[in-house]
Each structure stands twice: as C-alpha cells, then as structure tokens.
Amino acid sequence: MEQVQQFIQSNKDRFLEELLELLRIPSISADPAYANDVRKTAEFVKEKLAAAGADKVQLFETAGYPVVYGEKIKDPSLPTVLVYGHYDVQPPDPLELWESGPFEPVIKKTEIHPEGAIFARGACDDKGQLYMHVKAFEAMMAHGEQPVNFKFMIEGEEEVGSDNLGIFCKEYKDMLACDVVLLSDTSIIAHDTPSICVGLRGLSYVEVEVVGPNKDLHSGVYGGAVANPVNVLCEMIASLKDENNRITIPGFYADVIDVSAGDRAKMNEAPFDLSKYKNGLGIEDVMGEKGYTTLERASIRPTLDVNGIWGGYIGEGAKTVLPSKANAKISMRLVPNQHPDTITQLFQDHFTSIAPPGVTVTVSPHHGGFPAVVPTDTPEYKAAAMAMKEAFGKDPIPERGGGSIPIVAMFEEVFGVKSVMLGFGLDSDDIHSPNEHYGLFNYYKGIETIPYFHKFYAELKKN
Numbered sequence: 001m002e003q004v005q006q007f008i009q010s011n012k013d014r015f016l017e018e019l020l021e022l023l024r025i026p027s028i029s030a031d032p033a034y035a036n037d038v039r040k041t042a043e044f045v046k047e048k049l050a051a052a053g054a055d056k057v058q059l060f061e062t063a064g065y066p067v068v069y070g071e072k073i074k075d076p077s078l079p080t081v082l083v084y085g086h087y088d089v090q091p092p093d094p095l096e097l098w099e100s101g102p103f104e105p106v107i108k109k110t111e112i113h114p115e116g117a118i119f120a121r122g123a124c125d126d127k128g129q130l131y132m133h134v135k136a137f138e139a140m141m142a143h144g145e146q147p148v149n150f151k152f153m154i155e156g157e158e159e160v161g162s163d164n165l166g167i168f169c170k171e172y173k174d175m176l177a178c179d180v181v182l183l184s185d186t187s188i189i190a191h192d193t194p195s196i197c198v199g200l201r202g203l204s205y206v207e208v209e210v211v212g213p214n215k216d217l218h219s220g221v222y223g224g225a226v227a228n229p230v231n232v233l234c235e236m237i238a239s240l241k242d243e244n245n246r247i248t249i250p251g252f253y254a255d256v257i258d259v260s261a262g263d264r265a266k267m268n269e270a271p272f273d274l275s276k277y278k279n280g281l282g283i284e285d286v287m288g289e290k291g292y293t294t295l296e297r298a299s300i301r302p303t304l305d306v307n308g309i310w311g312g313y314i315g316e317g318a319k320t321v322l323p324s325k326a327n328a329k330i331s332m333r334l335v336p337n338q339h340p341d342t343i344t345q346l347f348q349d350h351f352t353s354i355a356p357p358g359v360t361v362t363v364s365p366h367h368g369g370f371p372a373v374v375p376t377d378t379p380e381y382k383a384a385a386m387a388m389k390e391a392f393g394k395d396p397i398p399e400r401g402g403g404s405i406p407i408v409a410m411f412e413e414v415f416g417v418k419s420v421m422l423g424f425g426l427d428s429d430d431i432h433s434p435n436e437h438y439g440l441f442n443y444y445k446g447i448e449t450i451p452y453f454h455k456f457y458a459e460l461k462k463n
C-alpha cells in the first residue's frame with residue numbers, strides 16, 4: 001500500500017493533465033448536437049481504463065450512449081467491486097455567467113480551495129470523481145496490489161435519467177455480478193470533515209401546460225374577461241404549498257416514513273454554519289418546511305420546485321398581450337418509501353383538478369427515480385469509513401444527500417447489492433451551475449482513499 005500511495009504522489013501532475021484532457025470534451029448528454037463528443041468521451045475513458053490495466057475493455061452500445069466496461073478478475077474467491085461513474089455532463093448554460101469556458105478547464109484558488117480548484121463543467125460531477133477510480137486502479141495495478149476483483153461500468157446518460165443503463169444492467173446481469181457497487185458522485189461536508197453519503201432522494205419530474213384562448217390576444221381588449229394562462233399557472237403553482245411550506249397535493253406525504261427524533265438529533269450534530277450557508281448563496285434568509293432545519297429540509301424531506309417557467313412576451317420592451325398558453329417544468333424530490341410513479345400520478349390528478357374553468361391543463365411526466373438509503377452496519381460501509389479515516393485522519397460522518405442517483409436503487413433491485421457512495425465533492429462546488437469546480441485537494445484525496453477502501457473491504461469480507 002505504501003508503494004501505491006508513493007506512485008500516486010509521484011504521478012500527480014500527469015493525473016491532473018489527463019483529467020483536464022477529459023474535461024475538454026463537451027459530453028453534454030441532453031443536447032443531441034454533442035452526440036459525437038459524448039462518444040469521444042466514452043472512447044477516452046475506454047482507452048485510459050485499458051492503459052491502467054483493465055481487461056476486456058469495451059464499449060457496449062445501448063439505445064443511447066455507450067457504457068464503458070472493463071474488468072480485472074484475479075481470483076473468483078475474492079470479493080468483486082463494481083465501480084460506477086458517469087462520463088456525461090449537464091449543459092453548461094447560462095454561458096455568460098462562466099468566468100472561463102466550461103470546456104476550457106483552468107485552475108484557480110478560492111477561499112474554500114486554497115490549493116486550487118479545476119473550473120470546468122463535469123469537473124466534480126462526475127468526470128473528476130470517476131477518473132479518481134481509474135487512477136487509483138492504475139496505481140494499484142502498477143504495484144500488483146489487487147485485494148479485490150474489479151469491474152468498471154461508466155455510463156453516459158446519468159444526467160438524462162439513465163434509462164438505458166437499467167436495461168443494460170438487466171441484460172448483462174451475470175457479467176456485472178458483484179458484491180458491492182462503489183461510486184463517487186456525492187459530496188463530503190468539508191475538507192476537514194469527511195462524510196459518507198448514506199441516502200439519496202428520489203425524483204418525480206413533470207412538465208405542465210396551461211392553455212387558454214386559441215391565440216394570443218390584446219390584453220386591453222380581452223384582459224379581465226378571459227383567463228390568462230400565465231396568471232393561472234402562477235396561481236396554481238402557488239397553491240401547491242401552504243403557509244408552512246408543506247406541499248398541498250393530497251396524499252403527497254402518505255408514504256413518507258418519518259425519521260426518528262434520535263436520528264434527527266444526530267443528523268443535526270453535523271457541522272453546519274447557517275450564516276456561512278446564507279452568505280455563500282447571497283440570501284438574507286433560508287426558506288423551507290416548518291419544523292425542520294436546513295440540513296433536514298435538504299435531505300430527509302420531500303420537495304417541490306419549479307425548474308423553469310415560460311409563456312407570453314419576454315422580448316425587449318413591453319408588448320401588451322394576453323398569452324394563449326404557459327408552461328413550467330416541476331421537480332419533486334422524494335424520500336424513502338415514496339414511489340415516483342405514485343407521486344407523479346398524485347400530482348397529475350391534483351394539478352388537473354385545480355384548473356379553473358376557461359383553461360385546459362396537461363401534465364406530461366419526464367423521468368423519475370427511486371430514493372435510496374444504505375445501512376452503516378455492513379462491511380462495505382465500514383471499509384469506506386476506515387478508508388476515509390486512514391486518508392483524512394478523522395472518522396467520517398454518515399450523511400444523507402439531497403440529490404438523486406436513480407440507478408443506486410436499481411443496482412439494489414437488479415444485483416441485490418448495496419452501494420457505497422464515497423463522494424469527495426463539496427456542496428459549494430457549483431455542480432449543474434456556472435463555474436462548476438473540483439478541488440485539487442479533493443481529487444488527490446479521492447485517489448488516495450480509494451485503494452484503502454478496496455484493501456479494507458477485502459479484509460472485512462474475509463472475516
């Protein structure tokens with residue numbers, strides 16, 4: 001292990017150069033204009049995985065973007081770790097808010113990252129984090145250190161719902177058989193406060209349309225006499241929360257399992273500075289469901305948020321018009337035991353039922369996903385905690401994250417195994433936002449931690 005760590009220290013510059021190269025390819029899965037680049041990225045990951053020492057490295061075609069697969073099987077009696085990651089990224093817009101090109105990575109120091117951070121789309125989510133696994137694997141291979149069997153499955157459609165990965169996993173269930181799934185696509189609390197993600201929220205995502213008159217109208221001639229779809233949409237959305245910021249959709253909370261008072265108390269012991277949080281976001285105050293702390297609101301409680309809304313005249317100057325229609329994209333984050341399809345149905349029934357006369361409302365579901373929680377009394381969690389302790393010199397805190405990685409629940413369903421969410425980003429790394437970045441500290445710390453995970457996991461599984 002000493003030699004593996006030594007190898008990492010002496011190859012840091014190259015590990016960084018390679019990541020920068022990976023970040024220069026705009027693998028935006030949501031935008032078909034980037035299809036070639038997404039494929040190029042898959043090729044890049046494939047080549048690097050092979051160069052690092054993996055066998056049977058290949059791209060598996062799907063109905064969408066290919067899955068990169070590779071393995072290094074040493075001995076069937078060893079436990080098998082399936083490493084998951086995604087090489088696709090979110091669209092970078094709004095472009096004008098980036099201080100440097102989203103696909104022209106630069107390294108800059110920040111207050112939180114005094115040793116420097118890489119600014120680029122995908123730096124943290126998830127190219128920087130998936131590449132840590134490729135480099136940790138390379139370092140282990142370079143010194144013949146292989147305590148487990150390795151399988152790698154890196155997909156290119158996570159940011160658009162991973163629909164084809166579900167199909168791929170079912171089809172290649174035998175090839176992918178493993179004892180645990182290991183992924184780095186979440187965050188730690190701070191550089192000096194390691195944590196391990198033990199929960200993710202699910203997702204129900206819908207698009208709504210409110211249609212009124214059969215054409216745009218003069219807002220003076222018709223205003224006040226005909227339902228205005230934009231006004232109506234705003235009122236309908238506003239009615240989805242009450243004065244306590246509870247969601248008003250009947251049955252929305254029915255399946256939510258309340259977290260015990262003891263667990264909530266423990267959760268709130270995690271270091272969290274509300275005024276720093278507010279300062280970082282430039283807000284005077286936070287807002288959320290009554291009776292819950294900010295940490296709880298962003299992890300163990302379900303939410304409803306408008307992600308985008310449009311309709312009517314948005315050009316220069318003023319145009320007096322009563323628009324014919326209005327639209328919005330709405331996401332609901334779900335917590336354990338809530339079913340995305342049930343929630344989508346409840347939303348659809350409720351939202352159409354509150355439509356006033358004079359408009360027609362349609363709700364179209366987008367992708368959804370199941371929430372996930374992982375236990376902490378397993379060899380895989382313990383190995384992750386020991387690895388963090390080794391690398392950070394501090395015991396990690398188990399923490400539930402607010403984001404969604406729908407395939408984590410799917411892995412459990414298809415492979416019957418738990419996942420270890422050994423993420424190294426920070427919540428302040430601006431993933432999905434302009435100026436996304438990933439700390440050099442985090443990148444290298446991740447590469448150093450991962451080999452320990454494999455070592456401790458193998459040891460714990462032996463006993």
Ligand code: BES
Pocket residue numbers: 125126158159160161185186187200203367369401402403404405406
């Ligand atoms: N890596 C994120 C999820 C994440 C971020 C989990 C931070 C925990 C902490 C992932 O790439 C992502 O963005 N997922 C999407 C869901 C997907 C269905 C588009 C999300 O959470 O919005």
Ligand code: MN
Pocket residue numbers: 086125126158185
């Ligand atoms: Mn991600």
Ligand code: MN
Pocket residue numbers: 090125159431432
């Ligand atoms: Mn993401």
